[in-house]
Amino acid sequence: xxxxxxxxxxxxxxxxxRPGSSTQLQVLDNIxxxxxxxxxxxxxxxxxxxxxxxxxxxxxxxxxYDGRILLDGKPxxxxxxxxxxxxxxHRLFPWLNVEQNVAVGLxxxxxxxxxxxxxxxEHVELVGLHDFIDxxxxxxxxxxxxxxxxxxxxxxxxxxxxxxxxxxxxDALTRARLQGELQNIWLKEKITMILVTHDVDExxxxxDRVVVMQPNPGRIRRIVDIDLPRSRNRSDSRFIxxxxxxxxxxxxLH
Amino acid sequence: MARxxxxxxxxxxxxxxxxxxxxxxxxxxxxxxxxxxxxxSAWRVSLGDKALPWLLPLVLLGLWxxxxxxxxxxxxxxxxxxxxxxTLSDLVxxxxxxxxxxxxxxxxxxxxxxxxxxxxALGLAMGLSRTLxxxxxxxxxxxxxxxxxxxLPFALLxxxxxxxxxxxxxxKAALVPITLCTLQAFRQAPKGLLEVGRAYGFSxxxxxxxxxxxxxxxxxxxxxxxxxTKAWLSLVVVELVASSEGLGYxxxxxxxxxxxxxxxxxxxxxxxxxxxxDRGFDYAEKRLNRGRPTAGGSLS
Amino acid sequence: xxxxxxxxxxxxxxxxxxxxxxxIAVWWLASNQGWSQSGLFVSPExxxxxxxxxxxxxxxxxxxxxxxxxxxxxxxxxxxLGLVLGCLLGLSRYFERLVGPSFNTFKQIxxxxxxxxxxxxxxxxxxxKVVFLSxxxxxxxxxxxxxxxxxxxxxxLEVARVYGFTRWQTIIGxxxxxxxxxxxTGLYLALVYSWLATIGAEYLLVSGEGIGxxxxxxxxxxxxxxxxxxxxxxxxxxxxxxxxxxxxxxxMQRLYGIAPR
Numbered sequence: 056x057x058x059x060x061x062x063x064x065x066x067x068x069x070x071x072x073r074p075g076s077s078t079q080l081q082v083l084d085n086i087x088x089x090x091x092x093x094x095x096x097x098x099x100x101x102x103x104x105x106x107x108x109x110x111x112x113x114x115x116x117x118x119x120y121d122g123r124i125l126l127d128g129k130p131x132x133x134x135x136x137x138x139x140x141x142x143x144x145h146r147l148f149p150w151l152n153v154e155q156n157v158a159v160g161l162x163x164x165x166x167x168x169x170x171x172x173x174x175x176x177e178h179v180e181l182v183g184l185h186d187f188i189d190x191x192x193x194x195x196x197x198x199x200x201x202x203x204x205x206x207x208x209x210x211x212x213x214x215x216x217x218x219x220x221x222x223x224x225x226d227a228l229t230r231a232r233l234q235g236e237l238q239n240i241w242l243k244e245k246i247t248m249i250l251v252t253h254d255v256d257e258x259x260x261x262x263d264r265v266v267v268m269q270p271n272p273g274r275i276r277r278i279v280d281i282d283l284p285r286s287r288n289r290s291d292s293r294f295i296x297x298x299x300x301x302x303x304x305x306x307x308l309h
Numbered sequence: 310m311a312r313x314x315x316x317x318x319x320x321x322x323x324x325x326x327x328x329x330x331x332x333x334x335x336x337x338x339x340x341x342x343x344x345x346x347x348x349x350s351a352w353r354v355s356l357g358d359k360a361l362p363w364l365l366p367l368v369l370l371g372l373w374x375x376x377x378x379x380x381x382x383x384x385x386x387x388x389x390x391x392x393x394x395x396t397l398s399d400l401v402x403x404x405x406x407x408x409x410x411x412x413x414x415x416x417x418x419x420x421x422x423x424x425x426x427x428x429x430a431l432g433l434a435m436g437l438s439r440t441l442x443x444x445x446x447x448x449x450x451x452x453x454x455x456x457x458x459x460x461l462p463f464a465l466l467x468x469x470x471x472x473x474x475x476x477x478x479x480x481k482a483a484l485v486p487i488t489l490c491t492l493q494a495f496r497q498a499p500k501g502l503l504e505v506g507r508a509y510g511f512s513x514x515x516x517x518x519x520x521x522x523x524x525x526x527x528x529x530x531x532x533x534x535x536x537x538t539k540a541w542l543s544l545v546v547v548e549l550v551a552s553s554e555g556l557g558y559x560x561x562x563x564x565x566x567x568x569x570x571x572x573x574x575x576x577x578x579x580x581x582x583x584x585x586x587d588r589g590f591d592y593a594e595k596r597l598n599r600g601r602p603t604a605g606g607s608l609s
Numbered sequence: 610x611x612x613x614x615x616x617x618x619x620x621x622x623x624x625x626x627x628x629x630x631x632x633i634a635v636w637w638l639a640s641n642q643g644w645s646q647s648g649l650f651v652s653p654e655x656x657x658x659x660x661x662x663x664x665x666x667x668x669x670x671x672x673x674x675x676x677x678x679x680x681x682x683x684x685x686x687x688x689x690l691g692l693v694l695g696c697l698l699g700l701s702r703y704f705e706r707l708v709g710p711s712f713n714t715f716k717q718i719x720x721x722x723x724x725x726x727x728x729x730x731x732x733x734x735x736x737x738k739v740v741f742l743s744x745x746x747x748x749x750x751x752x753x754x755x756x757x758x759x760x761x762x763x764x765x766l767e768v769a770r771v772y773g774f775t776r777w778q779t780i781i782g783x784x785x786x787x788x789x790x791x792x793x794t795g796l797y798l799a800l801v802y803s804w805l806a807t808i809g810a811e812y813l814l815v816s817g818e819g820i821g822x823x824x825x826x827x828x829x830x831x832x833x834x835x836x837x838x839x840x841x842x843x844x845x846x847x848x849x850x851x852x853x854x855x856x857x858x859x860x861m862q863r864l865y866g867i868a869p870r
Contacts, residue, residue, distance in 0.1 A: 116770060134771050146764045150786045150864065162782070163773045361703075362710035386729060440624075447625030448632075454844040454851070458808045458821075462828035462836045466649055545719040550812055557722075564725035572725050580718035587717065 061090040061113070061215055061247060065122040068108060081272030082108050083120070088266065088275065090249065092214075095241055097262030098251045101305065105273025106251045110217045113249070114140050126214060136164060139213035143220040145200040147192040153179060153203050154188045160210040178206040181240060198229035205237070209244060218250045222257065234260055235286075242285060255305075259298045260287055267304050276304060388570040397574040405559075410578065413544060413555040416472070420479025421540040425533060428484040432491025432532075437517070442492070449488065457482045457543045461550065470551045475544070482543035483536035490532025494525035530597055534590045541583060556582075651834045659834040660841075668823075673842065676819040679735060680807040683742020688799050691747040695754025695795070699788070700780060705755075716748050720806065724813045735817060738810040745806035749798035757791025758784055793861055797854040804850055808843060820846075 066086040069079045083105045090096055098106045111117045113124055115134035124131045126138070139160070147156045157178055161171045179188050182202040184195075192200055201221060208216050218237075222230040234257055241248055241261075252258050258265045265279040279301055283293060370390060376382055377389040400406035431449075435442040457478055468474040498521040506516045548557020556579050563571030633653060639645065640652030663669035697704045698712070724741060731737035761784045769779045811821025820842055827835030 114771060116767060134773060136773060140771055142764070142768075144764060146768045148765060148768075148783070148786070150789070159768070159782075160772055162778065163775075358706060361706040365707055365711045443624040444628055448628045451629070451844065451848075454847045455840050456805050456808065456843070456847065458805060458812065459824070459840050459843040461812070462824045463833075463840060465828045466831065466833055466836060542719050542721070546721045546809060549721060549724065560722060560725050564729065567729070569726070569729060572729075576718060576722045576726070579722050580714070583717050583719060584714075 060092045060094075060127075061088075061249075062125040063088040063090075063109075063113070063122070064125065066109070066112060066124065067121040068105070068112065068117075068119070083112075084272035084274050086122070086273070086275060088278075090215075090247060092247055093245050095248045095261055095263045096250065096266060097258035097264070098249065098266045098268060099253065099255055099258045099301065100268030100273075101253065101270060103273075104268040104270035106268050107219055108273070110140070110219050110249065110251055113215070114138055114217055136160075136211045137214045138217065139208040139211070139215070140217040140219065141201070141204045141208045141221040143223050145192070145197075145204040147200055147203055147207075149192050152189050152191050153184055153195070156192070156203055157206045157210050160207045164211050174210060178210045179203075181209070181243070182206045182236070196229075198225050198233060201225065201233065202236070205240070209240070209246070213246070215247045215249065218248060218252075220252055221250075222254075223252070230254075230257070237261060238285060238287075255298055255301050256289065259294065259301060260289060265301055267301060269304075386569070388568075388573070392570040393573045393577075396568075396570040397577065400574060400578075406578065409554055409556050409559050409575075410582070413548065413557070414582075416475045416548075416555065417479060417537075417540050417544045420476045420544070421483045421537055423476060424480035424483030424540065425487055425536060427480065428487030428532070428536065429491050429529075431484075432488040433495060435488075436492045436495025446492075453485050457539075458546065461547070465551065470553075474551065475547050478547050479540045479543050483540040486535035486539060487532045490528050490535065491525075494528035494532070495521060497525075497528070499524050527598060530594060534594070537586065537590070541586065545579060648831065649833045651837070656834045656837050659832075660838045663823075663835075663838060669842075672818050672820050672823050673846075675817065676807055676811065676821065677846075679738050679742060679810075679819070680803055683739045683806070684746045684799060684803045686739065687743035687746025687803065688750050688796060690743065691750025691795070691799065692754055692792070694747070695751040695792075696758065698751065698755040699758025700784070709755075712751065716752070720745055720748070721809055721813070724810070728814055733814045733816045737814050738807070741810050741814075742803045742806050746799035746803040749802060750792075750795040753791045753795025753798070754788065757788030757795075760791070761787045790861065793858060797858065800850050800854055801847075804847060 063086050066083055067081070068083040070082050071079055086109060088096075098109070100106045108117070112120050113131070115131055115138065118133065131138070148159065151159070154175055157175045158171060161175065164171070166174070176188075179185060182205055184199060184202055184206070187195055187199065192203075195203075201224075205221070208218075221237075222233050225233065237248075238261055248261075250258065250261055255265075259281055262281055265281060267276045267279065268274065269276045279297065281297055283291070283297070287294060289295075373387070373390055376387060397406075431445070435445055435449075460478060460481060464474050464477055468477060502520050502524065503516060506520050511519065544555075545557050548555040549561055552558045552561075556575050559575040560572050560579075563569065563575060637653050640650065640654075660669075694708075694712075698709055699705075720741075723744065727737050727741055731740055765783055765787060766779065769783045774782060807819070808821040808824075811819040812825055815822065815825065820839060824836055824839035824843075827833070827839060
């Protein structure tokens with residue numbers, strides 16, 4: 056067990072398939088994962104494999120499960136500012152502008168007002184939205200809104216940033232660009248990131264390791280090491296080989 | 310073929326444990342509220358849920374009964390609940406209830422039908438022809454600003470206190486939302502579908518009957534429902550002001566004779582009828598909207 | 610719906626005037642030529658003269674200020690109580706089960722049906738009228754406030770949970786701002802309904818002064834000119850309130866990220 060890292064120990068979760076019925080769905084079955092500090096983990100899987108549920112457990116939005124989740128050696132307890140998240144729908148507050156939305160992340164942080172303002176500005180710059188700092192969510196594009204969400208997720212310097220299909224709602228061109236930006240942010244901030252995606256390309260492009268999950272019940276099928284240097288090139292032969300390797304898992308499942 | 314130059318960066322290594330970036334310390338342990346819902350407590354919760362709405366009415370009823378018993382208020386100000394119930398059953402058995410209720414219902418139906426016919430015609434005309442809308446809509450809007458109550462004295466002078474007065478006023482009340490909704494319904498014909506019609510050579514008449522009309526039905530229905538609600542509301546007001554039979558008349562009559570039990574009984578009937586009508590529209594709307602996406606439920 | 614109520618652009622805008630101008634012209638002609646012998650048929654000049662008389666003698670101002678004063682008191686009382694009740698119903702599930710169904714039943718009953726009861730309990734004077742007006746304003750505010758608070762997008766509530774918002778922070782920082790458009794709709798409806806209720810109250814609780822009283826007076830004394838004058842005034846006030854509410858609505862929409870129409 057590493058210091059300052061995230062450990063998932065025998066995580067299992069069951070849902071009743073219908074409220075009150077006795078049959079149960081095994082959503083997650085004995086998930087075991089050690090994540091080193093500063094690592095970028097991509098989790099891929101088809102729908103229903105429990106990857107989003109796993110994120111919610113790590114985040115603390117859902118506390119009914121078996122097993123333990125340890126951060127820095129200590130079990131997590133509900134939500135906490137040391138674990139941040141970027142949702143698929145940006146979930147910005149429509150009545151706040153960009154700066155205020157990022158500041159939401161600092162609402163309960165012990166920083167002084169001045170420190171808060173400075174770090175908010177810093178993170179808006181980080182995602183390249185300095186010119187739109189006063190804009191409201193309806194005035195900016197989907198890609199920009201998602202960048203604000205990323206800034207909000209990072210603003211209180213969490214130990215772990217969870218990303219739940221953050222680029223899924225964007226068009227392909229914006230997605231490719233934001234993948235590059237995510238990579239740069241991660242290189243700069245040196246923060247542990249856990250990305251859930253159904254896009255294998257994205258997973259291989261961004262991750263140090265790719266965790267492949269399978270559904271019914273949700274299990275880790277295997278973990279693929281991606282030891283390619285950054286910044287990565289999608290046309291590189293080794294990249295393509297690794298990507299095809301991961302993809303082959305899904306071909307089998309049909 | 311020339312190879313593109315690739316810039317090789319240093320292979321990535323995990324940062325040393327003590328790097329400069331300050332991490333947010335893990336939050337202090339918060340007491341975890343594990344919600345353990347056992348079978349029996351869940352059952353108890355749902356029973357409480359169902360029983361709770363009755364608490365307030367029962368308490369009020371109890372206070373009412375007590376107030377009358379103890380003589381906190383005179384009988385004329387607050388009749389005993391039993392009296393109200395007796396009056397209600399008297400009304401039913403003596404046939405008075407039927408007499409007055411049917412008078413009211415007849416008025417509302419006639420007035421509503423009148424208003425609906427004119428409203429649909431007007432809305433249709435303005436919806437299909439922009440020219441007509443330009444000429445008529447501003448005047449219509451201006452007249453709409455004057456509520457039914459504003460028209461009452463004017464109509465009183467013109468029509469006297471007879472049935473015509475009520476029909477006219479109720480028609481006016483129903484007419485406004487029906488016209489506006491019809492106008493909107495025909496204006497908001499789905500452009501995409503109309504283009505499909507054009508691609509298949511639909512004539513104007515075919516476009517209207519096969520595309521515009523079916524698409525307009527939900528909004529039309531909303532207009533009719535709103536119109537009827539307003540018609541029912543105006544009925545009560547008009548009957549309160551100027552009538553010699555009807556539910557509103559019962560209310561005024563009881564008031565003048567200080568028979569509050571009669572007043573309350575009539576109010577209960579008005580409320581009950583309104584509820585029945587409302588539910589009826591709900592049911593009709595659901596049947597109409599089968600297969601369409603529905604909006605979320607709410608208090609209204 | 611206000612989009613369709615806006616008048617057409619440019620030269621088409623003038624078409625809307627043709628009908629009213631033609632109607633007034635015909636009216637004037639009819640009265641001038643004596644087409645109708647009825648005592649009710651008044652000429653435009655007579656109406657104008659009555660209007661002038663009402664305003665110059667101060668009768669109009671007294672009446673309208675009395676009406677508006679009652680209207681505003683009822684509006685404020687009803688709105689305040691309505692906001693409190695609406696918040697309670699929207700925020701507390703317990704309270705909603707306790708009071709909600711009773712309130713739902715109560716609001717089904719046409720408001721005007723309560724006037725006779727109110728007149729017995731509160732008399733015929735201003736108190737009764739303000740009570741009635743407050744009720745008229747209260748209902749839409751409660752309904753819309755409760756609605757807005759119950760329909761906060763759960764996605765945003767999850768964001769609040771993630772960032773450790775306390776219950777109070779969630780209510781003030783997420784639920785209320787999200788419900789604000791709904792609350793404003795409620796306020797707008799309250800404004801409209803309380804004005805309608807003002808007029809109605811003046812017909813049914815006949816005492817004191819007010820624009821509604823002026824109208825009823827006119828009809829009782831067969832003075833069509835007074836009635837027409839009163840109608841125009843009521844329409845103007847209604848229009849004014851509507852315009853006020855619409856500008857407020859537009860300002861709020863701009864703030865809220867809904868593209869202004």
